[in-house]
Amino acid sequence: MAQRTVTIVGQGYVGLPLAQAAARADWTVHGLDVTQSLVDQLNGGTSHVDDLSDADIQEMIDLGYRATTDPSVVSESDVVVICVPTPLGDGGSPDLGAVKGASRTVGDNLSAGTTVILESTTYPGTTDDVVKPILEMASGLTGGTDFQLAYSPERVDPGSKKYGIKNTPKLMGGINDASTQAAVAFYGAFVDEPVAMNGMREAETAKLLENTFRHVNIALVNEMAKFCKELNIDIWEVIRGASTKPFGFMKFTPGPGVGGHCIPIDPNYLSYEVRNQLGYPFRFVELAQEINNSMPRYVVDRVGELLNEHRKPLNGSDVLLLGVTYKADIADQRESPAMPVAELLRERGANIRFHDPMVDTWKLESGSVVREASLEDAVKEADVVVVLQAHESYDLGKLAADAKVMLDTRGTAPAPAVRL
Ligand SMILES: NC(=O)c1ccc[n+]([C@@H]2O[C@H](COP(=O)([O-])OP(=O)(O)OC[C@H]3O[C@@H](n4cnc5c(N)ncnc54)[C@H](O)[C@@H]3O)[C@@H](O)[C@H]2O)c1
Known part of the structure; x- marks a missing residue:
């Protein structure tokens, strides 16, 4: 042929x-x-x-x-x-x-x-x-x-x-x-x-169900992460326990928000069309959006709390952000929650520094930042280190030990890192 x-x-x-x-x-x-x-x-x-x-x-x-x-x-x-x-x-x-x-x-x-x-x-x-x-x-x-x-x-x-x-x-x-x-x-x-x-409509909707499913479940654990913190319950241990169930449960983990070209955007296509055609909201999507969009501010609040425990104000402190892409081990920065985290930190007077093996210069709306030349030195110098993306190349055990204080939003760094 x-x-x-x-x-x-x-x-x-x-x-x-x-x-x-x-x-x-x-x-x-x-x-x-x-x-x-x-x-x-x-x-x-x-x-x-x-x-x-x-x-x-x-x-x-x-x-x-x-x-x-x-x-x-x-x-x-x-x-x-x-x-x-x-x-x-x-x-x-x-x-x-x-x-x-x-x-x-x-x-x-x-x-x-x-x-x-x-x-x-x-x-x-x-x-x-x-x-x-x-x-x-x-x-x-x-x-x-x-x-x-x-x-x-x-x-x-x-x-x-x-x-x-x-x-x-x-x-x-x-x-x-x-x-x-x-x-x-x-x-x-x-x-x-x-x-x-x-049918074509079923194929189109199946894709939106898949992405909405992730969006909603990430929002669920993000909301739980917030109130578990207040209740003094370790959400990561809760998830580890629940994940041992071999049926009827799927593991999702909290984080600084959702990123990429799909999860933050695609469910809107579905909720918009439901509202447009039927006149009522797709409530799960709207709630998931509200919760996931609140995470960057929550991360910034947690950074402020941690600094406060060390008798430092956010205003004027050096905050080192590790991993600014939307997903570990890829270079794609689209819709990355690292962006609003950095902008909110800057609004509160923090001095933003960053390291990401995939990004040389990080373009923020409020001005670009050049990657720290030495990860090791930057970690030791910063007033607080925030892990936003746990890229495989990071030796988080060593980095956590070297940092004055580390906030880990991904739940992968060992103590003394503090989890979200
Ligand atoms: N990136 C993902 O992980 C992913 C996963 C699943 C689905 N999708 C979906 O796939 C679609 C494409 O996403 P992507 O990530 O590949 O986008 P992209 O931005 O990486 O690439 C799109 C390309 O299309 C080109 N383009 C734009 N208008 C065009 C036109 N009229 N004619 C010809 N080329 C044109 C652009 O120049 C660009 O190179 C989107 O609907 C997205 O939601 C993306």
Whole structure:
């Protein structure tokens, strides 16, 4: 069989690993993006996402992968996958600008017989009510007959050594059965377990349930962390005990707040749509947001308390923040709670210093900070050290022993570190 061609629209954290998987499965891959500098960088063999190295990009190029800003590649593609951002707009409403723009680009260049798949996280109904009409209008073709259309949410776990595209089951729901099967045929080339869903809305909502589940459960332990502190109960020991139950319990741990492109944003897509269509709130999401968003302030209050115990004011103290990315062992800083923690500390007069093996210069709204040259010296010098992200390279036992006082928001540092 002749080699088949896929265009992946959006070459970011989601689109690029997908391009790699498809290239390795013998597809001819076009990586379509609107950012010329990114396209040049990729074609020059340089990666910009955590999970792919420069050698991975070079391997993709050797396999025939090319990044491009030229949308005409769509017309020669058997499959087109849209992986563009779905951020929040003004007032926290979904911003589908990139999805609409990408759909128009695809529609303008669409040939009959192509399968179009949306991977961007979005509210239920987007593929049918937003993407399909744009594709049909721009192409003059009809979805479900002239071209196939499906939704397949991304489930990437950035930085995970255990789960990648291949061994993570993947959901796909089409506009009709032929569309679902077309998506299964595409992903089946490199995903061990494609899961056919009965509908697109169900596939869209399943993704939002997964992220809302994490959001709500993190909020649950965060709220418990606060009142357990007041009750003089060790929340970390509580969680360790509960986690020994082999059924009916799943472990989540407290922290300085939620970050990344998914958890703080995606549940809003669902709550917005529930309110928009039905007029009432999705209360779990709103409560989870309130609690998780309160955590940076709670961390700052705890830092103030600890300094107070050592007869020091927050105002004028050197606070060293360790780990400012949104997740351990990855460089992605999007929505990282470290940001509001730092801004709140600065508002209270603290002198912010930081260390993160993944970040050289940390861009804060109130001004950038350069990483401490020596982690060891910085830990010894700071009035208080705050562990926000327990990167693997940190020897937290040694750092806790060297620090004047350490607040550990992740529950991984041994005593004398004080836990959140
Ligand atoms: N990052 C994750 O861990 C993750 C996990 C699951 C789902 N998602 C979802 O996947 C989608 C993509 O997220 P991401 O993290 O890859 O975003 P990203 O910002 O890393 O990459 C998106 C890319 O799309 C490009 N782009 C924007 N508009 C475009 C257009 N009209 N045409 C072509 N390219 C365009 C941008 O230049 C950028 O390179 C989002 O809906 C996100 O919620 C992300």
